[in-house]
Amino acid sequence: MDLIIEQASSFAADIDMVILLIAVLAGFWFFLAEAVLFYFIFKFRQRKGVKAQYITGTRKEEKKWLHWPHNLIIVCDLVIIFFAIKVWYDIKQDLPPAQEVVQVIGRQWSWQFVHPGLDKQLGTADDVATVDELRVKVGVTYHFKLESRDVLHSFSVPVFRLKQDAVPGRVFTGWFTPTKTGTYDIQCAEMCGMGHGLMQGRLVIEDEAAHDEWLRNKAT
Amino acid sequence: MTEQNFWQKYIFSTDHKIIGMQYMFTGMIMALIGGYFAYTFRMQLAFPGTEVFGFGTVSPHEYNSLVTNHGTIMIFWVAMPVLLATFGNFLIPLMIGCDDMVFPRLNRLSYQVFLLSAIVLVASFFVAGGGFGGAWTAYPPLSAQAKYNMTQYGATLWLIAVALEFVAFLLGGINFITTLMNSRAKGMKMYDIPIVLWMIVLASILFMASVGPLIAGAIMLLFDQTLGTGFFDPAQGGDPILWQHLFWFFGHPEVYVVLLPAMGIVAEIITVFSRKKLFAYKTVLYTAFATGVLSFFVWAHHQFIAGIDPRMANVFAVTTLLISIPIAEMLFVYIATLYGGSIRLTAAMLFALSFLAAFLIGGVTGIFLGASGADIYFHDTYFVVAHFHYTFFPIAILAVFAGLYYWFPKMFGRHMSETLGKIHFWGTFIPFNLIFLPLFFLGAAGQHRRIYSYELFSELNSADFQNLRVLATVALIVMLIFQLPFLYNFFASMLRGKVATANPWQANTLEWAAPSPPPHGNFATLPEVYRPPYEYSVPGRESDFWPQHEKPSGESKA
Numbered sequence A: 001m002d003l004i005i006e007q008a009s010s011f012a013a014d015i016d017m018v019i020l021l022i023a024v025l026a027g028f029w030f031f032l033a034e035a036v037l038f039y040f041i042f043k044f045r046q047r048k049g050v051k052a053q054y055i056t057g058t059r060k061e062e063k064k065w066l067h068w069p070h071n072l073i074i075v076c077d078l079v080i081i082f083f084a085i086k087v088w089y090d091i092k093q094d095l096p097p098a099q100e101v102v103q104v105i106g107r108q109w110s111w112q113f114v115h116p117g118l119d120k121q122l123g124t125a126d127d128v129a130t131v132d133e134l135r136v137k138v139g140v141t142y143h144f145k146l147e148s149r150d151v152l153h154s155f156s157v158p159v160f161r162l163k164q165d166a167v168p169g170r171v172f173t174g175w176f177t178p179t180k181t182g183t184y185d186i187q188c189a190e191m192c193g194m195g196h197g198l199m200q201g202r203l204v205i206e207d208e209a210a211h212d213e214w215l216r217n218k219a220t
Numbered sequence B: 001m002t003e004q005n006f007w008q009k010y011i012f013s014t015d016h017k018i019i020g021m022q023y024m025f026t027g028m029i030m031a032l033i034g035g036y037f038a039y040t041f042r043m044q045l046a047f048p049g050t051e052v053f054g055f056g057t058v059s060p061h062e063y064n065s066l067v068t069n070h071g072t073i074m075i076f077w078v079a080m081p082v083l084l085a086t087f088g089n090f091l092i093p094l095m096i097g098c099d100d101m102v103f104p105r106l107n108r109l110s111y112q113v114f115l116l117s118a119i120v121l122v123a124s125f126f127v128a129g130g131g132f133g134g135a136w137t138a139y140p141p142l143s144a145q146a147k148y149n150m151t152q153y154g155a156t157l158w159l160i161a162v163a164l165e166f167v168a169f170l171l172g173g174i175n176f177i178t179t180l181m182n183s184r185a186k187g188m189k190m191y192d193i194p195i196v197l198w199m200i201v202l203a204s205i206l207f208m209a210s211v212g213p214l215i216a217g218a219i220m221l222l223f224d225q226t227l228g229t230g231f232f233d234p235a236q237g238g239d240p241i242l243w244q245h246l247f248w249f250f251g252h253p254e255v256y257v258v259l260l261p262a263m264g265i266v267a268e269i270i271t272v273f274s275r276k277k278l279f280a281y282k283t284v285l286y287t288a289f290a291t292g293v294l295s296f297f298v299w300a301h302h303q304f305i306a307g308i309d310p311r312m313a314n315v316f317a318v319t320t321l322l323i324s325i326p327i328a329e330m331l332f333v334y335i336a337t338l339y340g341g342s343i344r345l346t347a348a349m350l351f352a353l354s355f356l357a358a359f360l361i362g363g364v365t366g367i368f369l370g371a372s373g374a375d376i377y378f379h380d381t382y383f384v385v386a387h388f389h390y391t392f393f394p395i396a397i398l399a400v401f402a403g404l405y406y407w408f409p410k411m412f413g414r415h416m417s418e419t420l421g422k423i424h425f426w427g428t429f430i431p432f433n434l435i436f437l438p439l440f441f442l443g444a445a446g447q448h449r450r451i452y453s454y455e456l457f458s459e460l461n462s463a464d465f466q467n468l469r470v471l472a473t474v475a476l477i478v479m480l481i482f483q484l485p486f487l488y489n490f491f492a493s494m495l496r497g498k499v500a501t502a503n504p505w506q507a508n509t510l511e512w513a514a515p516s517p518p519p520h521g522n523f524a525t526l527p528e529v530y531r532p533p534y535e536y537s538v539p540g541r542e543s544d545f546w547p548q549h550e551k552p553s554g555e556s557k558a
Helices: A012-043 A060-093 A208-219 B006-011 B016-046 B060-096 B104-124 B152-182 B195-226 B240-274 B281-297 B310-322 B324-338 B347-370 B372-378 B382-412 B418-444 B463-481 B483-496
Strands: A100-107 A110-115 A128-131 A133-137 A142-148 A153-157 A162-166 A172-176 A182-188 A201-206
Touching: A012 A060, A012 B324, A012 B347, A012 B372, A060 A172, A060 B310, A060 B324, A060 B372, A100 A133, A100 A153, A100 A162, A110 A133, A110 A201, A128 A133, A128 A208, A133 A208, A142 A153, A142 A162, A162 A172, A162 B372, A201 A208, B016 B060, B016 B104, B016 B463, B060 B104, B060 B152, B060 B195, B060 B240, B060 B382, B104 B152, B152 B195, B195 B240, B195 B281, B240 B281, B240 B324, B240 B347, B240 B382, B281 B310, B281 B324, B310 B324, B310 B347, B310 B372, B324 B347, B347 B372, B347 B382, B347 B418, B382 B418, B382 B483, B418 B463, B418 B483, B463 B483
Parallel strands: A100 A142, A133 A201
Antiparallel strands: A100 A110, A110 A128, A142 A172, A153 A162, A153 A182, A182 A201
């Protein structure tokens, strides 16, 4: 996955690991089933004088061809379930303590971000609000408070492998820790009306010095 | 019986075969509209902002409406009427050996309500503000308030059309279930019923059991839209996520409502054209039951990141992955059926086999989305789009074509051209893969759905990605062009095709005991059933098929 799209959060690699695991397990069954299917189609083409066999599929030695794959697929499913839920739990249920908090507000059709100022506290006079640009510090664990002002939106940062719908009337808390600097896309992933395709934001990950510099410039 | 005039015979008919064909032709017209919409928005994606031949430039507002109605039409006005209503109506009485549905007038009413729903939907494209564009899932508050969706009339008409469509299928569904249970030919026991009928009836049961909450939800949404109630409006104490539960509690069983009949059609065709008994008939039935029951417990996997309690996702990830087991087993049964067969690659068989090959891709890619951890990333990307097209396209297109090529001689008493059929097959199947395989890749690269142009997104605006979008669009156009041989074949064969005998494929099931095409009332004398439906290539018999209605002779073990 990281060949197609960069990993820029602490949990991006975990999600990619689950994807890889599924690709290997499901891919094995997929290629096996397709190979058998095509082999049968070629092997058992109609030939003169050869009658089809009469197989009911009810005898024990015939049914084992279903039972074995059946049981093995259950095992594969359990493995996938285990890792999927583990990653899910780490990302969505077990939030690490926040070093800083940002507010993310979706509305038709823009993102509004409220960053804590130099005091690192949200809700104080030096907060910095921006539109369509989120600036965060690399290596710092953030909680985000996600809200919507009108319809459903979805805060999606592909390089973080992060996505969460925003629902009017509710505040959802999630987290991320950026792991590399750079500038990336933020998308809205939930149909939100005419300007849904325009609801693009920028994520700027920078080191602490650059971030503080930006905050100071904003303050003056 | 007195002679019927044209109107009695074809328009206000109570004959199950005519009603089935009414559904089929309406579905075909709607498929053309849905295909036209797909062509238009794919052109916009491949060549953003340029004038689309046959449409003009696509505004973001129109784009949303095209995408929304493409999905709505293809599921509710193509897959449902063609798979359930066409094949259900045509096949059930014929394959159980009776003269008609038990409620023929209810059946006629079902089609009339369906036609009305289609007219209301098409009308919604032409009202002020244009057609509804809030996605086929119609999540409130966007769908509930005109100030958000800007399609005051379009949204309401869309909702009324969908609700009417549900009514039509409730009327049809009760007919299917009752007919199968009550009107079977003498001697046809539960395990003698052809799989396709089991599947259609199971699908009808699933539909009837799951649609109630959504009809209630649709009425609530209609009140929100028109009367200013606040069922889904948080400002008035409502809950927008409630709609998602009501929608997907229906919406996921709906996938199996269309999947099961497609599986049934494929079962009939692969047994006939490999001259084989279906491998483990009862296993197919039990896996279908298991799928049906499980399908009621997976709906929230559509809502992993919608803001539901995150603990709930764990439960639904487990049930979702479990449902892969009966489906995988069903596919294994079909593959096993081919073993030791004598396979004839007719057009119908090619479509049926391609269903298996393509649906496998749809199945395994579903695992990525059912696994909650991976879904955080894939949710609402083109990976999802490609995934469900790899399920719905085999279901609603490949299986339907398989069924049409197979039962055409019974429907119209003539054969379709096999050569044109094979051209049509390759011209459909190859481009289909070229449309959706690139979309898996784009989805994995983070491209989200329902965005009318990716020029604003720096990560997605690369030349390589744009080439993939162009590839998908060109493949779509090629595929649409290859439907012309089908349309020609279909209508020309209806008039001039080679005349078909009663049982041209040498099949076992009862519909082939009736003349081709069957007259009103179907059978001269109602058939009796002596054996299960898939007794092909039975050892010790001269011929390799053994029709269900053939009287056992002295030497055979009855």
